[in-house]
Amino acid sequence: MSDVGARRRTGRSKGDEREALILDAVRALLAEKTMAAVTIDDITQAAGISRTSFYFYFPSKHAVLARLMEELGDSFAQTHDWLGTDGQSRDSLREQLVGAESIWRDNRPIMACSLQGYGETYEPLVEFVDRIQQRFITGLAAKIERDRAAGLAPAGIDATTLAGLVEAVREARLAQLAEMPEAEVADGLDELAEAILRLIYGRF
Amino acid sequence: MSDVGARRRTGRSKGDEREALILDAVRALLAEKTMAAVTIDDITQAAGISRTSFYFYFPSKHAVLARLMEELGDSFAQTHDWLGTDGQSRDSLREQLVGAESIWRDNRPIMACSLQGYGETYEPLVEFVDRIQQRFITGLAAKIERDRAAGLAPAGIDATTLAGLVEAVREARLAQLAEMPEAEVADGLDELAEAILRLIYGRF
DNA sequence: ACAAAAATCGACAGTGTGTCGATTAACGCC
DNA sequence: GGCGTTAATCGACACACTGTCGATTTTTGT
Known part of the structure; x- marks a missing residue:
């Protein structure tokens, strides 16, 4: 043990x-x-x-938080399956979001620390959060490029940049949803999925 | 004086x-x-x-920061003209973003404080930042509803929620751009404008 | 049982915040 | 041009939190 x-x-x-x-x-x-x-x-x-x-x-408070977060990093890694799909795969995306939201909800205070920017002074922590985000961003960027090559998604925004934007809305919205009563979450996730799809596949 | x-x-x-x-x-x-x-x-x-x-x-460090931010609040209010337009108005949006970016760039450290979540302990500051964001969000929500009524934008996401999502990408990206060399900003703002338009007007 | 390493403790030193009472400087008025 | 009132400044203090030391007590392997 x-x-x-x-x-x-x-x-x-x-x-x-x-x-x-x-x-x-x-x-x-x-x-x-x-x-x-x-x-x-x-x-x-x-x-x-x-x-x-x-x-x-x-060695410090920060170190405790780092430990707490490490445990979560693994959980998040397991909700990335949507990144492996081709095209919109709305259902898979929704599922991914459901998973992420529940991690957020179950660990609200810990997650909140990271985006409250707590530990801005403690390099290891910043790096750790960054690494998790980067993993998502590079994965998504790859998917976007795949879909573009297959003619499923429009060009117009650098794939990595776009992935970063998606990550930004995703995180911001998940944070909000985790604070809301669970009844409203379903709708919230639908909307978030729609928004993400618009960002990646939207034309006008 | x-x-x-x-x-x-x-x-x-x-x-x-x-x-x-x-x-x-x-x-x-x-x-x-x-x-x-x-x-x-x-x-x-x-x-x-x-x-x-x-x-x-x-009375404290926070109060100084609050003062510093108040001065900026007014500046931002003056870059909201895009909210008054109808339809995509890409050029107007771009202009709005250019204005916002330059405020960000000129006051990088101060702006950074707000999203680093500094002053999470100091209510007045939190409220102040909130109020500025809300002003943008309600303004944008109104525009979105106007455009929808005119058949210019698709429904599917609650207007206020959508406005909040737009605000999230906007802020996240502006923060990043303000850190980058000025040469790359033009492209960055084009991409950001495209992303915002996709969020509001995108179909797929 | 007994040494070595793990774990715990109380006390200390450093740093930063915010407050008090007293002192000095500036103004407003006659 | 002095004189009371109010602004502004100061040094010293009390408090809260962090992190470190040397010494002491437990635990554990053999």
């Missing part, structure tokens, strides 16, 4: 348990406050450990 | 001058550091005043 870092040589338990405790504490705190407002003392108090113990496990 | 707040009864000069000094200092500092990294001591030092003097003029 361990064998994670090179820090502990054998499969210890006490430490990993504490680590999980900290992660949980932060998750819980994030439900009430914004990350910037959460203090180390809040965390240690919630986790029932002492200040110094925290620093034994993580 | 004064008569601003109710704080000073007569048209003093020393105070206003100092206030301007602080504003300038922050503007200058913002060119190097991010707002979160700028400290009050940085400001007072750059402005050549003492810590307490700063607090005489502004």
Whole structure:
């Protein structure tokens, strides 16, 4: 269940348990406050450990957030199947959006941190978020070029740029939807799908 | 040249001058550091005043930023003429974007603060940014509905929602463009205009 | 059982914020 | 041109949060 870092040589338990405790504490705190407002003392108090113990496990608050996000990065990677399709594939797109929205909804506070620009000071975090976005953007750019070559999509905007624009609406809207009552989500996703298709395939 | 707040009864000069000094200092500092990294001591030092003097003029760093932004709010309001047109009016849209981009470029650090989500803790600032966005969104929503009634634009997405999506791409892209060399801007704005038109008028 | 490494602790030093009471400078008026 | 009132400035303080140290206690492998 361990064998994670090179820090502990054998499969210890006490430490990993504490680590999980900290992660949980932060998750819980994030439900009430914004990350910037959460203090180390809040965390240690919630986790029932002492200040110094925290620093034994993580070098800073940012590092905790990074860990929290890493777990999510994998989830998102699994919702990219639409990128593999050809043409509009509206249903596949919708499915992809449904998946992404539910990740957003389930991890609202954590996701919010990234676009609140928290951790602008902490390079690793910025890079990490960037990498996830880039993965989506390059994937989408490839799909767009494929579709254009097949005559399914109009030219007119550089494929990578366009993919970036799509990513921007997608993210902005998912963030909003995750804040809204679940009943309105279905419509919201339909609209978002329509918007994305217009961006890529729209003519006028 | 004064008569601003109710704080000073007569048209003093020393105070206003100092206030301007602080504003300038922050503007200058913002060119190097991010707002979160700028400290009050940085400001007072750059402005050549003492810590307490700063607090005489502004209650906090946020307040300075708010002031800086207010000045910009007016500028933006003047670039909304496209919203009054009917139909695509690509040229007018482009013009509007050119104007907005140049404001962005000239005030990059300040604008960046708002979308870095700095001041998430400071309600007035959040509200202010919101209000500016809302002005654009409601204006655009009205235009969209007008165009739809005239049969110039397809239905399918709630007008206000769509306006919000447009605002999202617009802002995201303007932010990026302001970071790029000026030579690439022209193309970038063409692409952005195309994307916006696709969102509003696109069919497929 | 016993050394080595993991984990915990209390106390400290640094940095940044915002506030207080007191002091100095500027104006308005007679 | 002095004199009260208000603007402006100052140094020092109290507070909150971060991150680090050296010392101490647990845990664990053999």
